[in-house]
Amino acid sequence: MTDATTAAEAAAPPTPSVWRNADFTRLWTGQTASLFAAQVSELALPLVAVLALAASSAQVGLLTSVVKLPYLLVSLFAGVLVDRARRKNILIATDLGRALVLSVVPVLYWTDRLGISWLYVLGFLAGCGSVLFDVAGQAYLPRLVEREQLTRGNSALGASQSAATIGGPALGGVLVQWLTAPVAVLAGALSYLVSALTVATIRHQEDRAEQSERVTPAGTLREVWAGLKFVFGNEPLRAMTVMASIFNLSFTALEVAFVQFMPRTLGLSAGEIGLVMAALGPGFLVGAAFAGRLPQRFGYGRTMLVTASIANLVMLGISTVHGSGFLAVGTLMLINFLFASFGVANNVTVLSIRQTLTPDSLQGRVAATNRFVAMGIAPVGALAGGLLGGAFGLRATVLITAIGLSSALVPLALSSLARIRFDLPAQIPLTTPVTKEEA
Structure with missing residues (x-):
């Protein structure tokens, strides 16, 4: 700059x-x-x-x-x-x-x-x-x-x-x-x-979107396809979607293993597990509190990369925890707190960038595509977590799935998103033009 x-x-x-x-x-x-x-x-x-x-x-x-x-x-x-x-x-x-x-x-x-x-x-x-x-x-x-x-x-x-x-x-x-x-x-x-x-x-008074064709099943499918085409044909949006897919696949698998890892491998009591999970709550609130200030201070790309890196990489620490004492519980609570804090900050930044890059006529379809990818991959992750736990053990599965979370950083680091600073529309031009038919 x-x-x-x-x-x-x-x-x-x-x-x-x-x-x-x-x-x-x-x-x-x-x-x-x-x-x-x-x-x-x-x-x-x-x-x-x-x-x-x-x-x-x-x-x-x-x-x-x-x-x-x-x-x-x-x-x-x-x-x-x-x-x-x-x-x-x-x-x-x-x-x-x-x-x-x-x-x-x-x-x-x-x-x-x-x-x-x-x-x-x-x-x-x-x-x-x-x-x-x-x-x-x-x-x-x-x-x-x-x-x-x-x-x-x-x-x-x-x-x-x-x-x-x-x-x-x-x-x-x-x-x-x-x-x-x-x-x-x-x-x-x-x-x-x-x-x-x-x-x-x-x-606020809204104008109804212009209809380029009659509302028919074929027309609806064309509009769905236009939303998918826009997301996956646009380099920054595609990178965020791939990142979300990898993250949700790995995180759901990690959840399945983690909920078993605490009582079966570490021997934590129900009360101790409750404390570990309760640490997510304050993390969510802290992350939401500072999320709005970070991009304006450090830039969008740096904020996204740093918050995603801390949130994802900190989960690698779970597999290193042993025992059921105060140190183990405290370590897991700290990991959950950091994950929640920086994860929420990352989500806010990603959502703001996606909304900025998306024309108003496609906001609904782009948001829906993101939800479809984020939630649609979760059942596969849950199945994978169970299979990996049975095949390799819970500690190994926690490590494998945490590495999977870390791999979600790759599409982000290689994309143009990591290099932007403050002016989103100017620094990330739309690589997929919006035609009247798509709108």
Whole structure:
């Protein structure tokens, strides 16, 4: 970077606080309520199956899988819908839809008509709503804030995600304890209503996307293909997608081994395992707190590379831990804290770059492609973790999968992403032009 560029950056006026944007504040409030509702219902639905229906372990496992299945089945098509319609309307509709779906659970329970089959259907529908809300939320943010505010906006939303991940299950557990599981599901439905009402107050006026052709199955598939083509034909976006695929494959396999490694290899008690996993919570919050400042101070490329390197490489330390004493527990807690802190900071930076590089007409499909890749590879990773654990032992599997995490750094280091600094649009030109047909 030249002295002139450095001087220009130093003289540039500071970016206005994202919190001065009333529409962003409304979006953040609505998404926070929605995230807590999702976490509460994610815990409460299986507990309804266990406590109210005496479901078997296999039935509970199938229910959990059914709720996650929409990430594989509908993500890409959700992206097409988000790019066709007004994103605010989609957020409101999915909140209202999930509120209606979840409110059916206690009604069926109170009328003695609730069965496990109903939970499969309602859980799947709620999962579809969550996928659509997730994609629409990521695509809507760039319409509400300036490009230079994206990192701060994503950091604030990341903090909400972290808080919901930590507090949502705890809140759900308290509600189940005090009010029973079906009523806890109803509480989640009411939270979705709060989200819908808050998002409805956003004043920003959206223009409906222009339709280049009639809405037909063939046209929908062409739009899905246009999103995939844009992501994999664009060098920076392709690098981020490959990195996410390698990471999620390795991390899911590591999770499967790690949850067995702690009690079986190290001999940790349930309480000690709880402490190790609890360290992720403060890490999430700390990472979200400083994520918005790092790119502006150190540049996007350096921030992405350093945060990814620390988050991924620190997991290599798990396989070196021995024993079940204070030192072992403390070491694992520190590893989890660092992983969560720098992992969240990396996610915020990656999301901000992806939103900046994507034309508004493709925001939904690019976000959906990312979710499809990130969630779609997870079942393969889980299977691989189990097979590796049986073949090579848990300690070796933890090491192998941690090395896999480290290999996710390769596509990042070799891409143009690692070399960018502050001006994203100028430093990373779109390598795949957007045609009218694709838009």
